[in-house]
Amino acid sequence: MMRCLRSVLTAIMFLAFLSASAQGLQRGVWTPEQANKWYASTPWLVGANFLPSTAINQLEMWQAASFDTTTISRELKWARSIGMNTMRVFLHDLAYQQDPAGFKKRVDIFLRIAARYNIRPMFVLFDSCWDPFPHTGKQQQPAPFLHNSGWVQGPGADALKDSTQYPRLKKYVTDIVGHFGKDKRVIAWDVWNEPDNTNTSSYGRWEPYDKTALVHNLLEKTFQWTRMANPAQPITAGIWNGNWIADDSLRPLEKMMIEQSDVISFHNYDKADEFEKRIKWLQRYNKPLLCTEYMSRGNGSTFEGSSPVAKKYKVAAYNWGLVSGKSQTIYPWDSWQKKYTTAPELWFHDVFNTDGTPYKKEETDLLKELTSGSTGVRPN
Numbered sequence: 001m002m003r004c005l006r007s008v009l010t011a012i013m014f015l016a017f018l019s020a021s022a023q024g025l026q027r028g029v030w031t032p033e034q035a036n037k038w039y040a041s042t043p044w045l046v047g048a049n050f051l052p053s054t055a056i057n058q059l060e061m062w063q064a065a066s067f068d069t070t071t072i073s074r075e076l077k078w079a080r081s082i083g084m085n086t087m088r089v090f091l092h093d094l095a096y097q098q099d100p101a102g103f104k105k106r107v108d109i110f111l112r113i114a115a116r117y118n119i120r121p122m123f124v125l126f127d128s129c130w131d132p133f134p135h136t137g138k139q140q141q142p143a144p145f146l147h148n149s150g151w152v153q154g155p156g157a158d159a160l161k162d163s164t165q166y167p168r169l170k171k172y173v174t175d176i177v178g179h180f181g182k183d184k185r186v187i188a189w190d191v192w193n194e195p196d197n198t199n200t201s202s203y204g205r206w207e208p209y210d211k212t213a214l215v216h217n218l219l220e221k222t223f224q225w226t227r228m229a230n231p232a233q234p235i236t237a238g239i240w241n242g243n244w245i246a247d248d249s250l251r252p253l254e255k256m257m258i259e260q261s262d263v264i265s266f267h268n269y270d271k272a273d274e275f276e277k278r279i280k281w282l283q284r285y286n287k288p289l290l291c292t293e294y295m296s297r298g299n300g301s302t303f304e305g306s307s308p309v310a311k312k313y314k315v316a317a318y319n320w321g322l323v324s325g326k327s328q329t330i331y332p333w334d335s336w337q338k339k340y341t342t343a344p345e346l347w348f349h350d351v352f353n354t355d356g357t358p359y360k361k362e363e364t365d366l367l368k369e370l371t372s373g374s375t376g377v378r379p380n
Helices: 002-024 032-040 058-062 069-081 093-098 100-116 157-161 163-180 211-228 252-260 272-285 303-312 361-370
Strands: 046-049 086-090 120-127 188-193 264-267 289-294 316-320
Touching: 058 093, 058 100, 069 100, 086 316, 093 100, 093 163, 100 120, 100 163, 120 163, 120 211, 157 163, 157 211, 163 211, 188 211, 211 252, 264 272, 272 289, 272 303, 289 303, 303 316, 303 361
Parallel strands: 046 086, 046 316, 086 120, 120 188, 264 289, 289 316
Antiparallel strands: none
16 A cells, blocks of 8 residues: 555656656746846847848748848848847748748858858747738739838738647747757847737738737747747847836736846837937836837937937847848838838938948948947857
């Protein structure tokens, strides 16, 4: 009888051990101490949201038939020449589903190219902006004079509404983060770009009516899946809209994003005084701050205004767009409501022409000056 009881207890203890071990695979959110220790070893991060000029969207960037290493290398070299040491780069679940091994190989090739120029990317796993109906294969040509006419969401609306697709999304997240989660060439993971963006000025009529609730549920799962992969790099998702002056002014989704982020990221396309105000609001979390989108000239967000503020507070600064190309983000957001027939005199986003000349040399000179003491370190 005692022998039988001991066997049962041993089995229970073994199962408890397995359970604890499995739970241990999902690491916790970094404390401020952990986050600031990581940031202390990191130079001031300055870069762009990167899409090669020959790609209209994430799928054209990453699919085998259109993966353009020549353009990627040339344009990252231009970025490095003005002091940039990081890029924010969007992945896509459909590119992975289409060809998991090939997709990971291409990500590795991208990282090898980036490391050549001492650039450490932040990868974005999901995105709620623009076209809610992505598809693999050949992508559309740009609609003339239209800002981001071919950018696609990931997951798309169909997958977001269909919980039977969540297992494949989990596999995508855990495999990609698991594969590159200890890779020193990767600086961070941004799990979801502007998750509750309903694209009212463009595709709003085709969005799920309950998109915010659907995204809240799946974003929470995505944070969990990302932690299950136990990355050495920080995990984040950037708040981008609303009033952040106090915790009780945050919406439920924003609270969750803040609470689940190892480091705090945010977007700001306003003038420098508003940019600085929001930095001060977010300092209450006592964690590193990363501005993962800024710089829209026509909206008052400029390198001249925001970059010195970012350096003052050591806030990572990723402007939108590097080289003018198929994304057509030199055109403003209002090109979805207002017809343009020629290139705007004032570019909305982007830094370089396709021949590598700066749109405004005074901007690139400023970035060189500001980053002169913030060079990156080639990872081992």
